[in-house]
Amino acid sequence: MNTEYSNDGVVIQARSGSTRMPAKILLPFSGEKRIIDIVIENIKLKCPDKRIVLATTVNPADDVLEEVAALHGIDCFRGSEENVLSRFIGAAEKFGLRRIIRVCSDNPFLDTSSFNEMFKVQTDTGADYVCYAFPDGRPTIKSHLGLFAELATTEALKKAASLTDEKLYLEHVTIFLYTHPESFKIARIPLPDFLSARTDLRLTLDTPSDFKLLNELSERVKNETDGSLEALVNLVDANPEYGNIMKTNILQNEK
Numbered sequence: 001m002n003t004e005y006s007n008d009g010v011v012i013q014a015r016s017g018s019t020r021m022p023a024k025i026l027l028p029f030s031g032e033k034r035i036i037d038i039v040i041e042n043i044k045l046k047c048p049d050k051r052i053v054l055a056t057t058v059n060p061a062d063d064v065l066e067e068v069a070a071l072h073g074i075d076c077f078r079g080s081e082e083n084v085l086s087r088f089i090g091a092a093e094k095f096g097l098r099r100i101i102r103v104c105s106d107n108p109f110l111d112t113s114s115f116n117e118m119f120k121v122q123t124d125t126g127a128d129y130v131c132y133a134f135p136d137g138r139p140t141i142k143s144h145l146g147l148f149a150e151l152a153t154t155e156a157l158k159k160a161a162s163l164t165d166e167k168l169y170l171e172h173v174t175i176f177l178y179t180h181p182e183s184f185k186i187a188r189i190p191l192p193d194f195l196s197a198r199t200d201l202r203l204t205l206d207t208p209s210d211f212k213l214l215n216e217l218s219e220r221v222k223n224e225t226d227g228s229l230e231a232l233v234n235l236v237d238a239n240p241e242y243g244n245i246m247k248t249n250i251l252q253n254e255k
Helices: 035-046 060-072 084-095 112-125 154-163 167-172 208-224 229-237 240-252
Strands: 008-013 051-057 075-079 099-104 129-133 150-153 186-190
Touching: 008 035, 008 084, 035 051, 035 060, 035 112, 051 060, 051 084, 060 075, 075 084, 084 099, 084 154, 084 167, 099 112, 099 154, 112 129, 112 150, 112 186, 150 154, 208 229, 208 240, 229 240
Parallel strands: 008 051, 008 099, 051 075, 129 186
Antiparallel strands: 099 150, 129 150
């Protein structure tokens, strides 16, 4: 592994436990690869100069994820299962990270090519938190889109931890930042036009229904399109049944 890193990192939030679909990121997806493999490989491809850390829990059930990290030659940090904010801060401190891209491991279509844009925006603005956002300002993490990550500085995460001990904020890492703009500087990157109004898309994975649909979409995108996000959206729009399933799953899994 290249050990010449800056203070920038990509931290992947992952655990094998899940109420709705246990071990979902470890199931075969789009051929023989697992979702966690796809996410890690895509990050390594687009961010070869960034330290990548898989941040999982101390639960013995997540030993397998430490093995996944070793398999891919990336770092691993193990921390609290419930206090995910402290897990991210611990990962940042252990590996000397000043800026973090936070990745949710259940997003197989994550646009890793957008990560460098977030780092650039943070450099240009000095923001504590950077995200892609809908026209109303809502970060995409608060939707079902599943295509974009988010950036936070380590200092901002530490500040949030010092200001709250509410379960919501400890579990969801960045919510305190973007819901308290009086305390943090927020930078929002507008979504591309073909996504700016698409609150009807669900490309994140929580349930068996999501898994079945996203697995089929992945195969079709790979075999029938150029692999772009726009092609993915066009494929969904060309098949009304896909949209119907997504709308149902959005209603059943409101964020």
